[in-house]
Amino acid sequence: MNKQLEVKNLTIAYDGKAVVADAGFELETGEIGCLLGPSGCGKTSLLRAIAGFEPAVSGEILLRGRCVTRPGTSLAPEYRNVGMVFQDFALYPHLTVSKNIGFGLRKLSRGESQRRVEELLRLVDMEDLGAKYPHQLSGGQQQRVALVRAMAPQPDILLLDEPFSGLDVELRSQLARELREILKRDQITAILVTHDQLEAFAMADRIGVMMEGRMLQWADGYSLYHRPANRFVADFIGRGAMLTGQVIDGPRIETALGILEANRTADLRPGETVELLLRPSDLVHDDNSPFQLEVLDRVFQGAEYLYTLRLNEETQVLCLVQSHHNHAIGERIGVKLDVGRLVTFRN
Amino acid sequence: MISGTSVWRGGVVLIASLLAMPVIVILGFLLVPAGEVWHHLVSTVLPDYVKNSLLLMLGVSIGVLILGVGSAWLTSMCRFPGSRLFEWSLLLPMAMPAYIIAYTYTGLFDFAGPAQSLLREWTGWSYGDYWFPEIRSLEGAAVMLSLVLFPYVYLLSRAAFLGQSLCVLDVSRTLGNGPWRTFFTVALPLARPAIVAGLSLALMETLADYGTVQYFGVATFTTGIFRTWFGLDSTAAAAQLSAVLLLFVFVLVVLERSSRRSARYHHTSQRHQVLRRYPLAGWRGAGAALFCFGILFFGFLLPAGQLLIWAVTTADERLDAQFLSLVWHSLELAGIASLLALALALFLGYGRRLHGNWAVQLAVRIAGMGYAVPGTVIAVGVMIPFAAFDNGLDAWMRSQFGLSTGLLLSGTLAALLFAYLVRFLAVSLQTVEAGLAKIRPSMDEVSRSMGTGGAETVRRVHVPMLKGSLVTALLLVFVDVLKELPATLILRPFNFNTLAVRAYELASDERLADASLASLTIVAVGIVPVILLSRSIGRSRHEQAT
Numbered sequence: 001m002n003k004q005l006e007v008k009n010l011t012i013a014y015d016g017k018a019v020v021a022d023a024g025f026e027l028e029t030g031e032i033g034c035l036l037g038p039s040g041c042g043k044t045s046l047l048r049a050i051a052g053f054e055p056a057v058s059g060e061i062l063l064r065g066r067c068v069t070r071p072g073t074s075l076a077p078e079y080r081n082v083g084m085v086f087q088d089f090a091l092y093p094h095l096t097v098s099k100n101i102g103f104g105l106r107k108l109s110r111g112e113s114q115r116r117v118e119e120l121l122r123l124v125d126m127e128d129l130g131a132k133y134p135h136q137l138s139g140g141q142q143q144r145v146a147l148v149r150a151m152a153p154q155p156d157i158l159l160l161d162e163p164f165s166g167l168d169v170e171l172r173s174q175l176a177r178e179l180r181e182i183l184k185r186d187q188i189t190a191i192l193v194t195h196d197q198l199e200a201f202a203m204a205d206r207i208g209v210m211m212e213g214r215m216l217q218w219a220d221g222y223s224l225y226h227r228p229a230n231r232f233v234a235d236f237i238g239r240g241a242m243l244t245g246q247v248i249d250g251p252r253i254e255t256a257l258g259i260l261e262a263n264r265t266a267d268l269r270p271g272e273t274v275e276l277l278l279r280p281s282d283l284v285h286d287d288n289s290p291f292q293l294e295v296l297d298r299v300f301q302g303a304e305y306l307y308t309l310r311l312n313e314e315t316q317v318l319c320l321v322q323s324h325h326n327h328a329i330g331e332r333i334g335v336k337l338d339v340g341r342l343v344t345f346r347n
Numbered sequence: 348m349i350s351g352t353s354v355w356r357g358g359v360v361l362i363a364s365l366l367a368m369p370v371i372v373i374l375g376f377l378l379v380p381a382g383e384v385w386h387h388l389v390s391t392v393l394p395d396y397v398k399n400s401l402l403l404m405l406g407v408s409i410g411v412l413i414l415g416v417g418s419a420w421l422t423s424m425c426r427f428p429g430s431r432l433f434e435w436s437l438l439l440p441m442a443m444p445a446y447i448i449a450y451t452y453t454g455l456f457d458f459a460g461p462a463q464s465l466l467r468e469w470t471g472w473s474y475g476d477y478w479f480p481e482i483r484s485l486e487g488a489a490v491m492l493s494l495v496l497f498p499y500v501y502l503l504s505r506a507a508f509l510g511q512s513l514c515v516l517d518v519s520r521t522l523g524n525g526p527w528r529t530f531f532t533v534a535l536p537l538a539r540p541a542i543v544a545g546l547s548l549a550l551m552e553t554l555a556d557y558g559t560v561q562y563f564g565v566a567t568f569t570t571g572i573f574r575t576w577f578g579l580d581s582t583a584a585a586a587q588l589s590a591v592l593l594l595f596v597f598v599l600v601v602l603e604r605s606s607r608r609s610a611r612y613h614h615t616s617q618r619h620q621v622l623r624r625y626p627l628a629g630w631r632g633a634g635a636a637l638f639c640f641g642i643l644f645f646g647f648l649l650p651a652g653q654l655l656i657w658a659v660t661t662a663d664e665r666l667d668a669q670f671l672s673l674v675w676h677s678l679e680l681a682g683i684a685s686l687l688a689l690a691l692a693l694f695l696g697y698g699r700r701l702h703g704n705w706a707v708q709l710a711v712r713i714a715g716m717g718y719a720v721p722g723t724v725i726a727v728g729v730m731i732p733f734a735a736f737d738n739g740l741d742a743w744m745r746s747q748f749g750l751s752t753g754l755l756l757s758g759t760l761a762a763l764l765f766a767y768l769v770r771f772l773a774v775s776l777q778t779v780e781a782g783l784a785k786i787r788p789s790m791d792e793v794s795r796s797m798g799t800g801g802a803e804t805v806r807r808v809h810v811p812m813l814k815g816s817l818v819t820a821l822l823l824v825f826v827d828v829l830k831e832l833p834a835t836l837i838l839r840p841f842n843f844n845t846l847a848v849r850a851y852e853l854a855s856d857e858r859l860a861d862a863s864l865a866s867l868t869i870v871a872v873g874i875v876p877v878i879l880l881s882r883s884i885g886r887s888r889h890e891q892a893t
Contacts, residue, residue: 052795052796053792077796078798078800084793090792106799149793149797
């Protein structure tokens, strides 16, 4: 596989303050990456640096093996062959849909350009709308036009800045699926920026979790959920609770909910205190269990209830239970551990 | 190496400093020790200037508030016969410069005019038998100015009424307030910042007016400055009078700015529904229609009609080569001034967009302040440094080379054009900046990411998107220059006449009918920005409906 994008130790700063610090990751050709994090974490700055709108203080960016950004020099955006879809779509109000899509195609002949535009309109099921103006389109249609406009010149990489944020919630998941399908069909390498983890899981092959300018983990969704690299990632991705435990020997850890067998033992020392990540599915309902916990809160989710249970004064745990087990707040229910993959952190 | 950024920034700051020069010169005279003439002014006429200016402002305030807020409320909230028509036609009085409406009304309503003649004919009275309001008075001037300045209040308060969330008004109704109470307790207070902003603009124009008060013989600051400048020939005293006038203006600018700022915070709800207009039927509808028609009639139809009648009767003798040369002078001046203003506005607008730092922001802000400064003050502020430059250069050239350079700047079109730029740059700057704001930064970036360079982005994105704003900016300045009177009177080259100057001179000589052709031309051209404004109003209504 070819490396389409390499970001190495990249630092971006405004007025001496680093907004992205020492970030690094790689994308192979045809992969979809995602920069995920709360607002202000530097994900958009990182995306804009790849597009060529932000210079680097240190580190470098390589597109298809060619260095495009390093301290002191930055290839202008118009020479990078990147495509960008902006949060506000940035469609040109004075141009028709077809002209918008053809905006970046002036190197092609008129006929070729027209064919490409038609092909792209077909791709997003908008064959009849080429003569319309952007303000005559719905939000979802505008988003698709912005997308194919960026795809038209066949960029080496497509950059999407919060591409769904301006749209209705119902529309988002549908468009995310459509978008992934389109990108995969054409083997387009892409990066999107979002703060919505479900969007990231739905779209991306690789996800980078960012916080305060740092790239905390670069991995696929499964790994982020089940093998978070640190406490912030564990907290940010999915739901869960932290449970204190003491290592007895080798793989066995003693907790308030009984003894657990760890699957990775190498770095655990007997006698040491560790924190365990407990996902709601790691705790199962069992009336016969010796551990009877008080229900503090519950959320009905259709098939399941998500119960918040009190373990002791300082710890609460989450438990996902099939919804025919209907227990009121204040009742005690029995639970036991059923941890598939144990995640531990040192204090 | 000098970078592009520093050239832009330096240029912007230089332009702003040049444009600020007249005001700085005038304010500088506050520090010059007061001369004999000034003491004479203070002990004789200055109290009158202050009193008359304040009374005039009071009268105009009452007038524009009643006309402006009343008509804005009726046309934005109610439906009555002709309401759609009044929505835009109430802007027509803006096309009528105050000095023109003033002498037209004089012609209509003075002793020999058709109104009083008709009255005498019907009643058989003769001179002294009856009382008739004296049009050439302070009250008359306040009425004239109100009739043509109320659209400022109308426009801004109308936008405020339309911007108010309907829910706010509905809540008041559900809490048991009737429509009248709702208007006075909710709608009016909510629109107050906008109304005050519109009022400040109208009062700035009132302070700047020279033609009306001069013609009506009301002694105010502007007429005082003229008299001191030309009659008493005292530069320092004229400048000091101007400085006092500027202090008045400054209060209004602060008032306007702060009201506009607070207006922004008054929108509590983001959701705006299409307004359901309250239908007025029967005598209420007739009353509303009569109120709006009355304003339109007295503010535009009547004076424009009178001008038309005069113009038709005098056209044969007035429409000659001399008139055509007047038209040519006016078009030439207005054309050059509007092009220069557009070029500067583009330079400042792009400077701010591309290289904006605090210095550039401040400079652009200063360059846009001239709209508040009366033309008379600008003219004095331009004349003093330009004359000093000419005299200095002339003396130096004579002593060094024995030749006289004469007047290079003062007394030439250069001085006049510079004064126009100081006063009207704000108009084109505002229009250009509004146009540029519509081109969001992401639109530039998306273009560059598709391989389009800076110059090509300007050609393919900026030019087509800005075109409308550029034409508007040109037109607005063009019309403003065409109407401008006091600065042109002071700064025009010897024997150089424009339509406005000639109309004013003829009217001052009581040759009202002879002045009408030039006046009508000015009014006709003045209708162009009214059309532009009413179109943008129509568009905003359309956007609200979709």
